[in-house]
């Protein structure tokens with residue numbers, strides 16, 4: 001195993017506009033789908049204030065620099081730049097990201113900018129979101145405004161963040177807008193449309209001859225059979241197809257492999273549906289696969305699959321009550337617990353070797369991937385705050401285990417160039433609210449004060465020494 005990280009390895013922290021910025025009605029920002037969704041009756045929280053990054057970004061960047069962090073993932077809120085999603089551009093929105101990007105650079109915290117992190121402008125969302133093919137053209141127009149305004153300074157761009165989460169959570173689990181359950185055909189259609197949008201934006205970027213690189217951020221989940229039984233292996237294979245392989249094929253092969261296409265069609269037939277490829281789509285995917293510069297990989301967990309032949313049934317554990325999750329899908333399988341594997345309070349299996357396996361698989365199956373950034377990894381935890389101190393040793397252990405598998409993958413030839421911990425500071429968790437904390441910096445959501453957790457001090461030592469130092 002490699003003993004240490006390379007000198008130029010990025011030790012970053014990740015954020016997303018809606019989860020940190022707050023200021024949802026300031027400076028001409030238009031509404032996004034999440035504003036509306038979190039104001040529905042019965043919602044336990046909203047994003048009006050979030051971590052107040054809109055006003056506190058200078059403090060956060062100063063703190064980042066003090067803690068050895070040399071990269072930050074931010075996302076641009078589309079509805080700050082183009083309040084209605086299409087049409088007029090809002091100069092005040094551009095000014096905000098100008099200030100933010102300049103401040104990152106002044107602090108030597110390199111910005112890695114995502115164009116779409118779940119927050120589609122409300123008007124476009126109501127017109128069908130990514131199921132409406134016109135959204136693709138509006139996205140390309142918005143991306144152009146961003147490249148023209150920030151492309152001279154930003155050298156890392158991602159088109160989308162986690163299209164699988166948008167598809168799965170919005171159309172299968174139903175805990176993201178538009179709150180639809182078990183509609184696997186729509187989930188597949190939306191993924192395909194987003195892949196086309198991604199491809200068009202990659203091509204646009206390349207045509208503008210800017211100095212940076214462009215990629216996409218996928219959440220990749222290991223899918224392991226719970227036993228050696230062929231039917232459990234099949235369930236893992238099917239879940240992997242939808243969650244991982246379908247979109248990796250689109251981005252890095254520029255097409256869906258015959259096996260991928262056939263299997264996805266079988267899943268869709270079992271769910272009484274199909275998906276549609278439009279004229280020119282495959283050409284767009286093929287062109288962008290030649291030009292994509294990196295894969296941003298989010299990895300949190302892996303799932304254990306068992307054969308299941310009933311109707312779809314899901315319960316999402318959004319409050320951190322261990323052992324309450326149910327996830328079983330018609331035509332695919334059921335995610336079950338593995339007694340040998342520890343889980344977080346939100347029932348996410350802690351399985352760091354799954355990250356290594358995924359990295360090795362990218363190298364094997366998508367050899368043109370060029371480079372990988374771990375764009376998110378981290379642990380949701382109910383931190384205890386005592387006298388300004390937060391001992392989050394379980395989070396440190398989680399990150400440390402994942403770091404050691406990254407070093408192993410690097411030693412085995414995978415080109416991993418950076419790691420962005422999710423999250424830099426505590427943020428709004430989309431479907432879990434404010435008590436699922438991920439940050440290196442604790443946020444008191446009443447005062448918006450920041451407090452470095454024990455993990456921040458540990459992360460600083462790793463970033464400075466490039467070694468996986470012990471916890472204390």
Ligand code: GCO
Nearest residue numbers: 016161162422429430431432
């Ligand atoms: C949550 C999630 C998110 C994601 C991130 C995905 O609890 O809401 O963990 O915070 O990790 O937004 O990119």
